[in-house]
Amino acid sequence: MLSGNYKTALSRVRSAKWQSLLTMFGIIVGIVSVITTVSLGEGIKRQVLQQANRLGNDLITVRPGKILSRDKNGAITKVNPALAYGFGTGSLSEQDIAVLHRQKGLKHVSPVSLLSSGPGLDGSQYNEGFTLGTDASFPEVVEQEVEFGGYFTPGEENRQVAVIGKRVAEDLFQENIPIGRTLTIRGQEFIVRGIFKEFGSTTLGQGVDLNKAVFVPRTALNNVAKDATQLVQILVRPEDPKQTAQVMTQVNNALTASHGGQQDITVLRQDENLLVANDMLRLLTTFVTSIAAISLLVGGIGIMNIMLVSVSERTHEIGIRKAIGATNRQIRNQFMAEAVVLSFVGGIVGVVLSYLVNFILRIYTNFQPVITLPVIFAAVGVSLLVGITFGTIPAIKAARKDPIEALRIGG
Amino acid sequence: MPLISLKDVSKLYGFGDATTVALDEVSLDVEAGEFVAVMGPSGSGKTTLMNMIGLLDRPTHGDYILSKKSVAKLRPNQRAKLRRDRIGFVFQSFNLLPKLNVLDNVALPLMYKGIMPVRRLKRAAAVLERVGLADRQYFMPRALSGGQIQRAAIARALVNDPQIIIADEPTGNLDSTSSLVVMELLSELHRTGNTILMVTHNPELTRYADRVVYMHDGSIVHDQHTPLGEVSPLANKARQLFPRRTEEDDLAGVSAIMETFPQKTETAKKRRKSAAKPKRKTTRKAVTRAKR
Incomplete structure (x- = not known):
């Protein structure tokens, strides 16, 4: 049931690559900025620690x-x-x-x-x-x-x-x-x-x-x-x-x-340098995180927008699915799955791009950013959360469509 | 006890002065295994009746008893489940999902039932073989001819082993050869014991049905059992009375049809007067149903 929904949703993302990519853009930017900031902080923290250990x-x-x-x-x-x-x-x-x-x-x-x-x-x-x-x-x-x-x-x-x-x-x-x-x-x-x-x-x-x-x-x-x-x-x-x-x-x-x-x-x-460094990072992190939050919000609204368009474009399909026995919950889950897949794929692309940014930073600057596993999980989790949050309203809208009206609308 | 039993079912749209009566206290009993052809002019409430029986719509008044259980007041989810398990829809415009292949389309109702992928695809493949599309399983719907698509749609309707198959003008978009194939298929389903309700404009097709219901203005005006293989005399009469729909008829709308409709009884004459304001009734008016 669920796997079917996600499979369908993935194939839809694949069939409309550009549309999906543009929709995911906000999410991608948000995720990249969060991961990069945190990894920079992590990198500096590690360098300081290393230094402190080395110098005693x-x-x-x-x-x-x-x-x-x-x-x-x-x-x-x-x-x-x-x-x-x-x-x-x-x-x-x-x-x-x-x-x-x-x-x-x-x-x-x-x-x-x-x-x-x-x-x-x-x-x-x-x-x-x-x-x-x-x-x-x-x-x-x-x-x-x-x-x-x-x-x-x-x-x-x-x-x-x-x-x-x-x-x-x-x-x-x-x-x-x-x-x-x-x-x-x-x-x-x-x-x-x-x-x-x-x-x-x-x-x-x-x-x-x-x-x-x-x-x-x-x-x-x-x-x-x-x-x-x-x-x-x-x-x-x-x-x-x-x-x-x-x-x-x-x-x-x-x-x-x-x-x-x-x-x-x-x-x-020497190890107190770490605390001083942390304090600076906290400022930087707060700043970039707020930018990332705005970006994620915009990304979420983008997803909501595209999902609303998708729901009204596919009214007829909703009618068909309901006629052959889909319950409201099943329709809702289908559209939720689509929103979640969109934001999740956005999150994954964001993580991959973060590694690229990380690589570039390591080559061209003196920073040694470190991407840790918890950060990746957090980023992917946040992108899932955005998908769920902003996919709910369109999905409920889809689920509540009257099957007769929906079947009547062209298709 | 009939399989389907509608008791004084009405369907109204809108409020106050704008109320439209789509079904006007219709009562209809359908036994299991019957093949009912529903005829009538456009706007006579055929599709509303089918939606009602198919649990897509719920009556404003009246009761609907489906295999001994009242289903008129069920909640949407329960109706969806009944629809999934008991009823198969076949539409005039086929209504397959264009982005899924034939096999997935047919397996879709099973997905909503929660059956595992392998089993549902197996099942769908078996049904497709039954309708003669075993070699078209992985085609996309757009790659098939109209007749093939309609057969796939029938396979989808059959995949859950429904008690009732509701076909709303299943041959409306098909040429005569494809129509024949589709009708033969429905006929075979009828022989194997399915209950079939079919809306049609083509009187010829009533030869497959063993009962013809004629609707007009939201009411059933004729209801006749006919032997299989014969075109219903009622349908023939209708064919004579409406040789063909002209553009003028379409423009004049329902009131033009009123003028030529065969009215003999007193009550029917009354109705003709009231029908001068076609389809719009400010109050619900009890109309005596026409005699059979």
């Missing part, structure tokens, strides 16, 4: 600005989105580095300065990139290997050398290992001496692609562009990973004290 939970990041609030137990209660993403600027200073160096129980204190312009080469500038000033411990602190060449050593902090990200090598120099070539920062020449292995996208913060960065000694950077650099992060590792929480409190207290009691910096554990 003992990497402490001190960032300028009060990004978030904590309750008494140290759990994050509120995130300030304006400061949370990318690099905040301002309230960290050389004095804070000195304060941290005086603290006990810290294995590394590694400040990161930003010059927010790319390096130049032969008079042209690499606009996508940016320049970071670090000290010699940076690769060790973020546990990132230098793939070719090497990083500068503590004794070379004054030398104008640079280690570059993978994308800088490809985009600026257009070769894989441009070791020994020079790039310019503020007109000063820096010699490339190493290329980093590819960074994950979330090592230091959301939306920061370290593969596009040029790393130079902080002292050298300050020498050429003292007025333009900003101290954007101080990376800290405790001597004993188990003491991370205490060290965080200690760092926070020390810095707050040196800032005259004002809480204008944020101390973050």
Whole structure:
């Protein structure tokens, strides 16, 4: 009985391909946007987790600005989105580095300065990139290997050398290992001496692609562009990973004290980056989901419309079916099946297209979206729900047709 | 106890001044195994009567007893189920579903009965063989000739083993050769015990029936048992009286037919006067049925 209905409905969809495709379009767009958003979020979440696992939970990041609030137990209660993403600027200073160096129980204190312009080469500038000033411990602190060449050593902090990200090598120099070539920062020449292995996208913060960065000694950077650099992060590792929480409190207290009691910096554990990332995603997801909801609504109305047309076009058929003994419920089920098949096929096409979008995103962007099984089930479920919701009214209309009237209308 | 028993069944359409009487207190008993030919001019209520008996329509007044059970007040679902199990429809315009092949069309009533696909297709194939279409099972209806389509439609009507077959002008769209085949088929069904009600305009076809009912203006005006194989004298008379329908008749509508209709009794004359306002009666008026 049911299988018969669905078979008939499928063959109708197949026989009117274009009409069906246009009808399903709204559903397809809705499903693709939902799946893509969720998979982007999932991808970022996984990268952050991976990063957190790789770096260990003992990497402490001190960032300028009060990004978030904590309750008494140290759990994050509120995130300030304006400061949370990318690099905040301002309230960290050389004095804070000195304060941290005086603290006990810290294995590394590694400040990161930003010059927010790319390096130049032969008079042209690499606009996508940016320049970071670090000290010699940076690769060790973020546990990132230098793939070719090497990083500068503590004794070379004054030398104008640079280690570059993978994308800088490809985009600026257009070769894989441009070791020994020079790039310019503020007109000063820096010699490339190493290329980093590819960074994950979330090592230091959301939306920061370290593969596009040029790393130079902080002292050298300050020498050429003292007025333009900003101290954007101080990376800290405790001597004993188990003491991370205490060290965080200690760092926070020390810095707050040196800032005259004002809480204008944020101390973050690596895994807390995930929460910050989540908060941004929640905003994005809400936004895209509302677009998707509208799209699904429009798609549903499209299905309802086409079903209403179909019902009135097939009045005669309804009459015949009723004359040979179809009950109202059976007629209703037939048209429900058609609406559900339309939206279901739309959902499936949406899922397939999402994989395509996913693939394209992976190739052309730094995102690594992940489509999970629950998302697919949810998407298909939603499309079924849309079909049921918007198929009901036309189906009831079909079921209520008077058989005599229906038979009389041409056919 | 007759198989079909209509008791003073009326069907009215519309309200108040616009009320149209399609059936006017019709009483009719049909025994199991009868082949009834229903004749009458257009608009005389033949099709309404067939829809009533076929449970597509429900009477405004009166009672309908189908094999000892009153079915006049049944709900649509129950009527649909009775229709499915007891009644087979054959239409003038065949009414096969154009997007299904012949086999699926024939199997459709079984689907509504809830029979599994394999069994229903088997069953449909058997019925198709019976009507001589065994080699046309997988054809689409549009690929068949009119006669073949009508035979497929009869197969569809038969597939549920109905007690009653209702054929509304089954040969109306067929040429004479196809008509003959279809009528022979119906005749054979009659011989094997089916009850058949057939609407027809062709007096020749009454030779297959053993009873002829003549309707006029929503009432049965003649009801006659005739021997099989003979054209009913009543039908012959009708043929003489309406040699052919002219365009003028069509334009003049029912009132033109009224003028030429054979009226002899007093009551019938009264009716002719009232019929000057054709088919429209402001009040339900009890009309004495014409004598047989």
